[in-house]
Amino acid sequence: NAGVMQNPRHLVRRRGQEARLRCSPVKGHSHVYWYRQLPEEGLKFMVYLQKENIIDESGMPKERFSAEFPKEGPSILRIQQVVRGDSAAYFCASSPPVITEAFFGQGTRLTVV
């Protein structure tokens, strides 16, 4: 069984470019979450999505960040006009409809140069 798949694993962007991070949840999971881990810090919740719906985006920065989970295809976390402070590991997690535990992917490490 495939777990949560994130790609790319490593992403380098210049300041001002856009970053797109992809997450394919565990097959059959309808809930997706994104977390960010800044260097030397803990994981912080960003957003919770179900198919075609954003349920809770209370942890998302107000500007430049957006997330979607379309009916078909992976969930996308999009960061526009990246800045050096966006450099972090971004983890995606998924869970089944009855939420018991979250399954995390291996993360995407974004480096902004």
Add this chain to the structure above:
Amino acid sequence: DAKTTQPPSMDCAEGRAANLPCNHSTISGNEYVYWYRQIHSQGPQYIIHGLKNNETNEMASLIITEDRKSSTLILPHATLRDTAVYYCIVQNSGGSNYKLTFGKGTLLTVNP
């Protein structure tokens, strides 16, 4: 903000039991205790969770005190691959139980 307190680091000898404590004195009646771990450069991994009874699975045991104000995660025979940051998280069983609040966790180092 995390509702738990954990020691920042612990050491354990390979093959011995690792006992990781967690204080959650403000836990409420509908909140579960969850444990996750994060091995360096990897995504967090679920270990175990419980409400008030002790729990055991293939990875670990969870002992929750009767007043539920603290708990201990036990890795019965620690291996070098168990070196990781261990997070104790309290999470309710209601509609907002999807949001995990990670604190700083305990860095467990298993030594040969």
